[in-house]
Amino acid sequence: MTTPFQKDFLWGGAVAANQCEGAYLTDGKGLSLVDVLPDAAHGRWEAIMNPQLALEGQYDFYPSHESIDFYHHYKADLALMAEMGFKTFRTSISWPRIFPNGDDAEPNEAGLAFYDDLFDECVRLGIEPLVTINHFDTPLALMKKCNGWADRRVIELYENYAEVIFKRYKDKVKYWLTFNEINMILHAPFFGGGIDVTKTANPKQTTYQAAHHQLVASARVTKLAHDINPNFKIGCMLAGGVSYANTCAPEDAWKAVEANRENYFFIDVQSRGEYPSYSKRFFKENNITLDIAEGDLEILKAYPVEFISFSYYSSRLVSADPEVNKTTEGNVFATLKNPYLKASEWGWQIDPLGLRTTMNEMYDRYQKPLFVVENGLGAVDTPTADGKIKDDYRIAYLAEHVKAMGDAIEDGVECWGYTPWGCIDLVSAGSGEMKKRYGFIYVDRDNDGNGSLARSKKDSFYWYKDVIKSNGASL
Numbered sequence: 001m002t003t004p005f006q007k008d009f010l011w012g013g014a015v016a017a018n019q020c021e022g023a024y025l026t027d028g029k030g031l032s033l034v035d036v037l038p039d040a041a042h043g044r045w046e047a048i049m050n051p052q053l054a055l056e057g058q059y060d061f062y063p064s065h066e067s068i069d070f071y072h073h074y075k076a077d078l079a080l081m082a083e084m085g086f087k088t089f090r091t092s093i094s095w096p097r098i099f100p101n102g103d104d105a106e107p108n109e110a111g112l113a114f115y116d117d118l119f120d121e122c123v124r125l126g127i128e129p130l131v132t133i134n135h136f137d138t139p140l141a142l143m144k145k146c147n148g149w150a151d152r153r154v155i156e157l158y159e160n161y162a163e164v165i166f167k168r169y170k171d172k173v174k175y176w177l178t179f180n181e182i183n184m185i186l187h188a189p190f191f192g193g194g195i196d197v198t199k200t201a202n203p204k205q206t207t208y209q210a211a212h213h214q215l216v217a218s219a220r221v222t223k224l225a226h227d228i229n230p231n232f233k234i235g236c237m238l239a240g241g242v243s244y245a246n247t248c249a250p251e252d253a254w255k256a257v258e259a260n261r262e263n264y265f266f267i268d269v270q271s272r273g274e275y276p277s278y279s280k281r282f283f284k285e286n287n288i289t290l291d292i293a294e295g296d297l298e299i300l301k302a303y304p305v306e307f308i309s310f311s312y313y314s315s316r317l318v319s320a321d322p323e324v325n326k327t328t329e330g331n332v333f334a335t336l337k338n339p340y341l342k343a344s345e346w347g348w349q350i351d352p353l354g355l356r357t358t359m360n361e362m363y364d365r366y367q368k369p370l371f372v373v374e375n376g377l378g379a380v381d382t383p384t385a386d387g388k389i390k391d392d393y394r395i396a397y398l399a400e401h402v403k404a405m406g407d408a409i410e411d412g413v414e415c416w417g418y419t420p421w422g423c424i425d426l427v428s429a430g431s432g433e434m435k436k437r438y439g440f441i442y443v444d445r446d447n448d449g450n451g452s453l454a455r456s457k458k459d460s461f462y463w464y465k466d467v468i469k470s471n472g473a474s475l
């Protein structure tokens with residue numbers, strides 16, 4: 001059977017520490033900013049957009065505190081992933097598990113030991129860990145002390161954290177991502193950078209300055225990584241998704257150029273090693289003056305990433321007309337409703353061809369290997385009377401996207417792997433819900449934290465197992 005996927009294509013799945021581990025204070029872990037976010041019913045999104053509502057001890061229920069308790073179930077969960085044939089498993093290290101306050105003099109040994117065990121188990125099962133260094137869970141203490149990434153000192157704290165984990169796991173982990181969805185900082189600065197911009201005079205100035213700090217930090221740890229282990233592969237991570245023009249009006253076409261540039265801005269720096277030419281005018285028109293320290297530009301230039309990873313859930317649609325240009329409900333990124341596309345129950349528009357377009361655009365632009373590290377359908381799963389999950393809707397979504405990824409590879413794009421999001425059900429980042437499920441593995445837990453936490457296999461579990469076994473030829 002023929003398949004466009006290379007022989008050693010890294011099929012797997014993705015999670016993030018703060019959305020699955022739970023054990024939020026166990027073994028010396030400190031609070032992350034996600035740990036003070038309530039669930040959907042208590043205004044999670046409002047708190048993400050206004051961190052003054054993200055309050056410790058003020059809500060009855062915090063979804064991240066127990067989550068699916070991966071911290072205590074990881075062995076059995078990894079066994080299920082191995083049964084599906086996973087070649088890789090993307091997870092993140094919780095920064096406050098290693099440095100509870102972000103700036104502690106010594107790392108927390110118990111936290112380091114947990115990830116030793118986790119990665120050992122991956123390696124034992126023949127699963128290559130793919131590790132995100134920072135996935136939305138900056139230590140809360142750093143936000144309180146210095147407004148998170150708005151403060152340049154956080155670069156060094158992050159570098160110190162990265163050095164500790166690079167050295168500790170240098171023989172266990174090869175693939176690293178510096179920041180999850182680095183462009184998220186523009187849309188939800190609290191999530192992306194632990195920043196409260198609500199009080200700043202020019203939120204854009206604060207946000208782009210923080211973005212500069214993250215970009216410099218990313219380049220600095222790319223250098224550090226290779227000093228520690230030259231075989232490390234360091235990638236960036238973008239919340240991807242091409243923006244289309246709403247009409248063929250030239251103004252709409254230009255708006256789409258701008259929307260795509262806003263996204264690619266980050267990767268332009270991380271991959272090409274310099275601020276893109278268009279940023280000059282953008283900064284000027286938005287009264288942004290970056291404080292660039294001596295040596296910053298040199299380090300950006302000298303240490304670009306080796307591969308480009310990204311999440312893809314949907315494409316976006318933009319218009320130059322402010323009257324039309326309204327965000328559809330449920331989407332973090334501004335997008336109009338595309339009449340040609342169906343949407344998920346949460347309003348995320350489903351566009352497999354958009355994945356092929358996104359991959360081609362990114363590869364044309366950077367000529368570096370891509371890695372699709374998130375993709376999937378958040379949906380309500382209702383177990384049948386005998387406990388089965390017949391998630392044919394998820395299978396249909398994933399099958400179409402895997403085919404589109406295969407098409408992109410046949411178009412000439414180099415792609416290293418595919419790790420669909422939430423391979424085991426976990427807490428939704430945006431809504432805090434459990435019922436927005438992505439997994440091949442069902443977890444018995446509801447939005448209010450009730451449930452036995454028992455795991456079971458959905459129909460998609462068996463489907464994905466066949467996809468992996470046939471290296472994509474079963475589609």
Ligand code: BG6
Nearest residue numbers: 016180181311378428429430431
């Ligand atoms: C990405 C994030 O934005 O999308 C994940 O990297 C997140 O953390 C995923 O969970 C899906 O979003 P949501 O809001 O449905 O969980």
